[in-house]
Amino acid sequence: MKLHAALVAGLVLCVAGPALAQGGPIAARQALMKANGRDAKAGGDMLKGAVPFDAGNAQAILANMADVARKFGTHFPKGSNTGDTEAAPAIWEKPADWQAALTKFQKDTAAAVAMKPATAADFGKAFGMVTANCKSCHEGFRIKKG
Amino acid sequence: MRRIAAILGAGLLAAAGLGWFLSAPQPLPAGRIAAAPGDAARGARIFWVGGCASCHAAKGAKGDDRLKLGGGAPLETALGTFQAPNISPGPDGIGGWSLADFANAMQRGISPDGRHYYPAFPYASYARMQPADIADLWAFMRTLPPVAGQPAEGRIGFPWNIRRGIGLWKRAFLSDAPVVALPADASPAARAGQYLVEGPGHCGECHTPRTLSGLGGLDRGRWLAGAAAAEGEGKVPGIAPGRLKWTAAEIADYLETGFTPDYDSVGGTMVAVQANMAMLPDADRAAIAAYLKAVPAQP
Numbered sequence: 118m119k120l121h122a123a124l125v126a127g128l129v130l131c132v133a134g135p136a137l138a139q140g141g142p143i144a145a146r147q148a149l150m151k152a153n154g155r156d157a158k159a160g161g162d163m164l165k166g167a168v169p170f171d172a173g174n175a176q177a178i179l180a181n182m183a184d185v186a187r188k189f190g191t192h193f194p195k196g197s198n199t200g201d202t203e204a205a206p207a208i209w210e211k212p213a214d215w216q217a218a219l220t221k222f223q224k225d226t227a228a229a230v231a232m233k234p235a236t237a238a239d240f241g242k243a244f245g246m247v248t249a250n251c252k253s254c255h256e257g258f259r260i261k262k263g
Numbered sequence: 264m265r266r267i268a269a270i271l272g273a274g275l276l277a278a279a280g281l282g283w284f285l286s287a288p289q290p291l292p293a294g295r296i297a298a299a300p301g302d303a304a305r306g307a308r309i310f311w312v313g314g315c316a317s318c319h320a321a322k323g324a325k326g327d328d329r330l331k332l333g334g335g336a337p338l339e340t341a342l343g344t345f346q347a348p349n350i351s352p353g354p355d356g357i358g359g360w361s362l363a364d365f366a367n368a369m370q371r372g373i374s375p376d377g378r379h380y381y382p383a384f385p386y387a388s389y390a391r392m393q394p395a396d397i398a399d400l401w402a403f404m405r406t407l408p409p410v411a412g413q414p415a416e417g418r419i420g421f422p423w424n425i426r427r428g429i430g431l432w433k434r435a436f437l438s439d440a441p442v443v444a445l446p447a448d449a450s451p452a453a454r455a456g457q458y459l460v461e462g463p464g465h466c467g468e469c470h471t472p473r474t475l476s477g478l479g480g481l482d483r484g485r486w487l488a489g490a491a492a493a494e495g496e497g498k499v500p501g502i503a504p505g506r507l508k509w510t511a512a513e514i515a516d517y518l519e520t521g522f523t524p525d526y527d528s529v530g531g532t533m534v535a536v537q538a539n540m541a542m543l544p545d546a547d548r549a550a551i552a553a554y555l556k557a558v559p560a561q562p
Contacts, residue, residue, distance in 0.1 A: 157526035248528070252521050255530030256323070260497035
């Protein structure tokens with residue numbers, strides 16, 4: 118078990134480490150969204166039947182997303198709006214709207230975790246509620262540059 | 264001396280007259296307006312393909328609020344601010360229009376009082392639509408709720424605020440001919456998709472760069488190669504083969520769900536477009552995807 122945890126920690130360091138080592142809020146928030154995307158893909162693959170449904174994995178995905186939702190908003194300090202970032206100026210120009218979007222993401226992910234979905238159908242509901250946040254937030258707060 | 268002045272004067276007058284003549288509105292011939300009445304149920308599909316709500320409904324409108332076409336958010340561009348007007352079927356909108364008025368607005372960019380619309384209204388794509396689809400759309404629009412009021416006018420700087428000049432732009436860039444020649448063995452789905460993408464869907468208006476440093480028409484040599492966004496500093500991605508690596512099934516899935524194969528999500532102004540695409544039958548999304556796989560690749 119300890120070995121397992123160490124392996125996971127090592128893996129996280131390998132993936133997130135380079136980003137965090139360069140430092141700065143831009144790298145940190147990008148690493149969080151990358152992790153979020155991997156979890157979303159894992160959840161989507163289960164719902165599409167590309168991989169078999171597993172309640173433990175499903176709940177872990179939701180827990181990871183709730184964790185991202187708690188941390189994500191802390192990585193947008195003033196001055197981190199320029200550079201290699203797709204964060205939209207609206208994040209700093211409309212802080213109340215931004216905060217509302219972050220709060221909704223936290224609320225929805227926490228509610229999804231609390232549902233403890235045990236079937237694919239229930240997971241689909243929780244996952245749909247969480248991933249609706251992706252579009253609504255990216256509509257106003259992300260600018261595609263690539 | 265007086266003679267030279269007279270010749271110069273006459274030349275200037277002739278040039279002005281020619282400019283006036285060339286920039287005149289060119290309404291549709293009567294035969295390009297459907298004679299049979301449109302069908303509102305069929306028109307709903309055209310409404311969602313056409314994306315009317317994205318500019319004419321309130322910003323961020325969801326659900327049935329997308330059917331309230333009172334004006335919408337202004338389009339802030341380098342040329343100035345364009346404002347989509349009230350096109351609801353009430354007295355403040357287009358309630359007093361005829362089908363011919365509507366068809367001329369949609370396909371020739373002309374208002375009922377004979378003024379040119381700015382091509383921010385994508386009539387240069389709608390020009391390729393079938394008259395029957397225009398009539399069906401018109402029938403559907405007549406069923407929508409009237410909205411009161413008119414948004415504030417847009418603000419466009421000189422010389423682009425001289426609308427008559429748009430007539431010259433139309434002479435150069437307005438055409439109802441297909442954009443690309445599909446391969447002879449292109450599937451029926453790809454051909455159906457060509458109509459949806461090049462006509463009502465007007466995808467190229469944002470996904471294709473324009474000639475004349477952005478002032479001209481769509482650059483057919485770089486069709487769907489991606490372009491700078493009209494608003495802000497972002498980029499609209501290329502969606503021709505070579506730029507977009509997804510399979511046809513993945514493209515159709517994205518248009519339905521808003522998620523890329525990697526589970527990144529739709530963003531920016533494409534969020535409203537994808538919400539429209541999600542309203543279509545599966546076959547239409549599959550057709551759009553088939554067309555996007557069949558157009559010339561962009562390096």
